[in-house]
Amino acid sequence: MSFLSVSNISKQQLGAPVLKNVSFTVDKFQKVAIAGETGSGKSTLLKIAGGYGQADEGLVTFEGKRVKGVLEVLLPGHPGIAYLSQHFELRNNYRVEEILSYNNKLTEASSIELFEVCRITHLLKRKTDQLSGGEKQRIALARLLVTSPQVLLLDEPYSNLDLIHKNILKDVIRDVSEKLAITCVLISHDPQDILSWADEVLIMRNGEIVQQGSPEQVYRQPVSEYAASLLGPFNLISPDKVKSFTALPGIKDNGSSLFLRPESFLITAGDNDTLKGKVENITFYGSFYEVTVKLQQVTVTVRTANCQAKKGDTIRIAVNPDHVWYL
Numbered sequence: 272m273s274f275l276s277v278s279n280i281s282k283q284q285l286g287a288p289v290l291k292n293v294s295f296t297v298d299k300f301q302k303v304a305i306a307g308e309t310g311s312g313k314s315t316l317l318k319i320a321g322g323y324g325q326a327d328e329g330l331v332t333f334e335g336k337r338v339k340g341v342l343e344v345l346l347p348g349h350p351g352i353a354y355l356s357q358h359f360e361l362r363n364n365y366r367v368e369e370i371l372s373y374n375n376k377l378t379e380a381s382s383i384e385l386f387e388v389c390r391i392t393h394l395l396k397r398k399t400d401q402l403s404g405g406e407k408q409r410i411a412l413a414r415l416l417v418t419s420p421q422v423l424l425l426d427e428p429y430s431n432l433d434l435i436h437k438n439i440l441k442d443v444i445r446d447v448s449e450k451l452a453i454t455c456v457l458i459s460h461d462p463q464d465i466l467s468w469a470d471e472v473l474i475m476r477n478g479e480i481v482q483q484g485s486p487e488q489v490y491r492q493p494v495s496e497y498a499a500s501l502l503g504p505f506n507l508i509s510p511d512k513v514k515s516f517t518a519l520p521g522i523k524d525n526g527s528s529l530f531l532r533p534e535s536f537l538i539t540a541g542d543n544d545t546l547k548g549k550v551e552n553i554t555f556y557g558s559f560y561e562v563t564v565k566l567q568q569v570t571v572t573v574r575t576a577n578c579q580a581k582k583g584d585t586i587r588i589a590v591n592p593d594h595v596w597y598l
């Protein structure tokens with residue numbers, strides 16, 4: 272029996288299908304990320320999974336019990352499942368500690384640990400209008416966690432946060448999974464948030480899950496150009512141009528497009544198993560450079576930690592044969 276099971280969910284909004292027969296399962300303690308373009312149905316799916324939406328068809332179960340939709344219950348939600356919306360609200364004119372005292376099912380020691388995990392211990396005496404957006408978000412999260420859920424569903428928790436607050440919240444969410452042993456499902460647009468955190472990634476398009484796999488699988492072996500583009504930059508060499516890459520080990524001209532992430536290329540001094548090209552552009556991104564290299568027939572983007580070359584230089588590039596993929 273799956274911990275959380277979403278089976279054959281379909282949903283229409285204003286006469287148009289928003290979810291089409293979607294199924295997935297979440298194991299206990301798993302970290303699942305949902306990615307997809309705007310309007311692909313991520314939020315609708317997450318709400319239905321937590322009992323905060325209403326499916327037209329299909330079944331959601333949590334530990335074997337059916338999760339009812341909002342139209343079937345007086346108060347939305349299901350015991351054991353917490354859902355943090357993109358649009359949460361904290362009541363004005365309350366102290367944080369008051370907000371966190373309602374529905375608190377934890378012992379005092381566990382509450383103290385939770386407030387530490389959420390990095391809000393220093394905020395407990397503040398009023399809710401004396402908090403930054405990032406602090407409010409962590410309190411909204413703690414407010415859910417004091418109810419002692421087993422599953423936490425997070426809808427784009429990192430949107431609208433600056434890098435500092437985003438990094439704090441990333442640490443918090445990691446600790447929620449690891450220290451508090453809570454199963455998490457998270458929606459995000461940012462490949463870094465998804466790939467560095469998840470055990471399993473679901474990719475949605477037009478109300479369907481088009482790919483599901485580990486971060487490495489979905490990143491290195493996408494099922495389509497769409498799936499590839501959600502998780503970062505890539506080179507896609509059309510079948511008629513692949514022949515010019517077959518000098519590189521591991522690359523075959525098999526009638527498909529050749530897919531390579533920029534870091535699958537390597538700038539090298541050697542002559543063997545390499546291709547010659549001219550540097551067209553170099554962009555510095557802090558921890559890496561992106562180098563645009565014009566080869567005989569195509570231009571590719573190469574990602575490298577160090578770059579001695581200059582614009583206009585002729586360089587040689589090799590490829591990591593383990594990263595070769597076709598679409």
Ligand SMILES: Nc1ncnc2c1ncn2[C@@H]1O[C@H](COP(=O)(O)OP(=O)(O)OP(=O)(O)O)[C@@H](O)[C@H]1O
Pocket residue numbers: 284285289307308309310311312313314315316
């Ligand atoms: N209450 C609603 N009434 C009508 N249409 C809706 C409603 N909620 C969602 N939709 C539509 O359903 C589709 C999926 O919306 P959803 O919010 O699930 O997508 P999403 O992938 O989460 O998008 P985003 O990344 O922008 O949040 C969209 O076309 C949206 O316009």
